[in-house]
Amino acid sequence: MTRTRRHPLPRRSPGHRRTRITVTALLLLTAAACQQADPQPDDKSLTGTVYIGVKTDQPGFSQHREHNDRGFEVDLASYLGEEIGFAPKFHDVVSAEREQELVNKSLDMIIATYSITPKRDDRVDFVGPYFITKQGFLVRADYRGIRNEKDVAGKVVCTVEGSTSAIAQLPGGTTPHTESDYSTCVRKLQQKDVDAVFTDEALLYGYVEQYRNSKVPLEVVRDVSFGSINRYGIGLPEGRPENCARLREALRGYLTEEWASDVKAQLPALVAAYPGDWENRFRPDPEDVDTYSSCKP
Structure with missing residues (x-):
């Protein structure tokens, strides 16, 4: 590159130099403050198409067959969509990948016999439970x-x-x-x-x-069980409190309005196994939704 200026640059006054240093320092402090600020919630509104991770091979809960999705969890997703105002679009997810799908925000929610546990709740948010089972x-x-x-x-x-x-x-x-x-x-x-x-x-x-x-x-096998009592929840990416709150309120309504009829329709063998007692065994109390959901009322 040809240099056109051969004479030395004029010297700046000490006051000018101090001003420049002060401005630079302020810019650095502002940048550092921005980096340390809490991230803003990533609230994708539950409108339009909402991508939901489900199992496609679990009869009674969620199964894809003959180009249709059917099962209790499909019915639950449809109810939530009607109440809140979104169209569910289902995607297959395997158990071992559920957290990562939400952490990556590849899916908007997961409804896939996904038990609420403290370890999982450290990485994702939950709304639930909508089912209890040993x-x-x-x-x-x-x-x-x-x-x-x-x-x-x-x-x-x-x-x-x-x-x-x-x-x-x-x-x-x-x-x-x-x-x-x-x-x-x-x-x-x-x-x-x-x-x-x-x-x-x-x-x-x-x-x-x-x-x-x-x-x-x-x-x-009747009356033989190990491990924990599991509470199924709706999994969400962290940082979407508005979505969590809306789903929590809609789920409370589902447990009192549609839960029993959907279980009868989709899980008849479960109902037959515990005649007269299946609701007590498997249906959560609507108040439990406030206790176990990541977002509190």
């Missing part, structure tokens, strides 16, 4: 190898990566086998590759209904 064992209907808790020892038990069942303490000698989805576990059970499928009892009754008339019918 954990249990699914076996072939002709299998008598598990009749009580002691019988679980020494058995090969299939569950899913990223689920609460995968970290439950089972009796010593039990051989855990994990898959990415429950349909694979159920297929291995029918083929006698595993002795039982271990996960939430409510979820297992969906498979009981699906295979009721098959060559290999299934059943849930």
Whole structure:
């Protein structure tokens, strides 16, 4: 580059130099303050199309078949959409990837038998619960190898990566086998590759209904349970308090208005297993939504 100025630049006065330093310092302080400020909430309004992560292979709760989505959680999502004013668009999600999908904000919410736990609540927000269930064992209907808790020892038990069942303490000698989805576990059970499928009892009754008339019918072992009581919640990315509050209020209405009829329609095997008592076992109290949701009234 040709230099056109050959003479030295005129010297600035000391006062001018001090002024420049003062302005620079102010700019640096302002930038630092902006970096330390709390991030603004990332509230994507629940209008238009809302992308919801669901399971596509869990009969009774959420299943994609013949180009249609059906199940209790699909009914729940439809109710919330009508109440709040959005159109659900469903996307398949596996258990092990649910948190990351929300952390990345790839999805607007997840309704996928997603249990509320303190560890998960550190990374995402929850609205719920909308279902309560203990954990249990699914076996072939002709299998008598598990009749009580002691019988679980020494058995090969299939569950899913990223689920609460995968970290439950089972009796010593039990051989855990994990898959990415429950349909694979159920297929291995029918083929006698595993002795039982271990996960939430409510979820297992969906498979009981699906295979009721098959060559290999299934059943849930009664009164045998390990692990925690699970409370299903709607998962949200952190920092969307307005969405959380709107969903919380809509869910309270759902529990009193539509919950029972949707369970009867989508999970008949569960209702038949506990005649006269299924609501007490599986339906949350609407007041629990205020207790367990990340956003408080």
